[in-house]
Amino acid sequence: MTDPAGRAGRWTVALAVLLAGLAVGWVSWLAFGSGAGDERPAPSPSPTTERTSGASATDVPGVAGSGKSSPPDPASLPLTGLTVALDPGHNGANAQHPDQAGALVPDGRGGSKACNTVGTSTDAGYAEHAFTWDVASRASTALEDLGARVVLTRADDDGVGPCVDVRGGFAQDVGADVLVSVHANGSDDRAAKGFFVIVADPPPVVEIDGPPRADDAASSERLATAMVGALGSAGFTPSGSVAGAISRRGDLATLNLAARPAVLLELAEMRNPDEAALASSEEGRQRYADAIAAGVVAWAG
Ligand SMILES: [Zn+2]
Structure with missing residues (x-):
């Protein structure tokens, strides 16, 4: 002042x-x-x-x-009462701590995998961890404006981890209703472009909650469909190599260990020049964030 x-x-x-x-x-x-x-x-x-x-x-x-x-009156907001766990993929100091990031943790299918990875980047050096952190932060604001409570798996972009098993269990550990993990892809083929959404398949095998897990799986499918719709409506290009822009995988601990509806978003191909420019711009990241919020609204409604 x-x-x-x-x-x-x-x-x-x-x-x-x-x-x-x-x-x-x-x-x-x-x-x-x-x-x-x-x-x-x-x-x-x-x-x-x-x-x-x-x-x-x-x-x-x-x-x-x-x-x-x-x-506005909280009762009039579409997400009042919903708690959303956002998971910005990777972290800024993973590359400097390979031993810590490389330690093996449970993968949710009886095997193990690295605690966390460095992630990809654009050819100009804009890192996926910075992208996911910024998009998740913006999405957090957008979701809160819609009435949701939002919790993030990490507090900043300067640390290591958390490990993927912790990220996977985060939603249920903090009492969230849903988990949205934010990533971008790094295909070697620079012509590859477009977003896609990943759900766990087969459905997670966590030995908790029993029957509700089938409901979670169905709800994760609905969430994935809602995200594809919201990202498409926001003008983003769906992946040309993933049918329906929904990929089903069993190797992601973040999804395997989630005892809540969960999706992992690969929002952009960071090595594609067009999408690298989009991901590197504040305007582009705000559009991604708003689309994520719209996807949660569509799913919750
Ligand atoms: Zn990633």
Whole structure:
């Protein structure tokens, strides 16, 4: 916050700010009505994760809040009551800690695999872990705006792991209703392009929850279909090499160990020049994030 220096100038500036504030406040009053409690602090709409943005100074009545009206009634939002676990694939320090990342962990099918991997990157060096972190962060905001509670499998893009078995068990461990793992692919063929969605097949074999696992599998299929629809509607290209843009695999611990409906998104081919440009742009990543949120809404509805 800047403080206007000077004696006479201070009051001139203060008066100008006050008048501007009154003017904006008047417009807000006209636009939103006087009974909406424009200046009341937001009544913390839902027990969401750590959102640090949105706190607005209220020095000048009517100016705070960037012109936004008061928060919508949580009951009117499509995802109120739903907890979404988002899993940004890989992590920023995996490459520097090969022993830790390479340690073997259960794969959910009786075998084992590496704790975590480095992931792919664009030819220009934009890393998949940075892409997944940014998209998941943006998707988190979009989902929270729709009423969901969101939990992430990692807190930043500077660490190692978590291991894939932890990611897989994350949704049930934190009481989430659904798991969406965010990745991008790195086919050697630079002509390969398009997104696809992976579900566990055969359905997960975790020795918990018994009969509900069949329901989870069916729900994962519905979630995959919803994601394909949402990404397609957002203008993204479905993979030309995966039928229906839904891949069924049994080798991904993240999916095998999920005791909730779960999908893994391969949002882009990072070595394809067109999709590398898309993934490297903030606008592109926001579009991916919004499509993920739309997919969850379609599935939940
Ligand atoms: Zn990946």
